[in-house]
Amino acid sequence: DVKVTQSSRYLVKRTGEKVFLECVQDMDHENMFWYRQDPGLGLRLIYFSYDVKMKEKGDIPEGYSVSREKKERFSLILESASTNQTSMYLCASMRQLTRPSSNQPQHFGDGTRLSIL
């Protein structure tokens, strides 16, 4: 079974802090994703990565950055946290077998509920 592990289930930070959310997957998946989930909006893609050191912006990248130094780890960074970034953050990974690989399901972590005070 694929295991996607997010470092924290709950996190409370203060406005202006630099915040790191960590995600690790154990199945050697090429693609990794960061989403945020808000009531009534579903999940929205922040950033994704299809290889080490490669990243692409998703639909709502403003205020966020990412890092992928190793294949199994994908970090989301809030450079200067703001209250409107209070949300549930979900990490996912996906195997990229062939082109196109859009038919592969993504595997999700348990999520990190982040509160910015």
Next chain:
Amino acid sequence: AQKVTQAQTEISVVEKEDVTLDCVYETRDTTYYLFWYKQPPSGELVFLIRRNSFDEQNEISGRYSWNFQKSTSSFNFTITASQVVDSAVYFCALSGGGNTGKLIFGQGTTLQVKP
């Protein structure tokens, strides 16, 4: 632009009732993939099914069934004889052509099954 709409925000049923969750999508891609995920209270999204745009066969898995109709751009999900353990948020998602696997999610439908 791609879009997924789940018009039902919340549904409440009594155990053993059948329930259908609606999903309507928009895409200009000729090749695309549709997914359903379940999010129980624990938070993790659990993959339920995927369907590609060339396969309009309905699928049944136990109490779950899916009806994919390209003519109406819908991919509806039915739970037969619902159980309390089915209580969760259900998401429909769309992935277009290409090799990134990016998903466009609907807003989600919260299903509450009462005993």
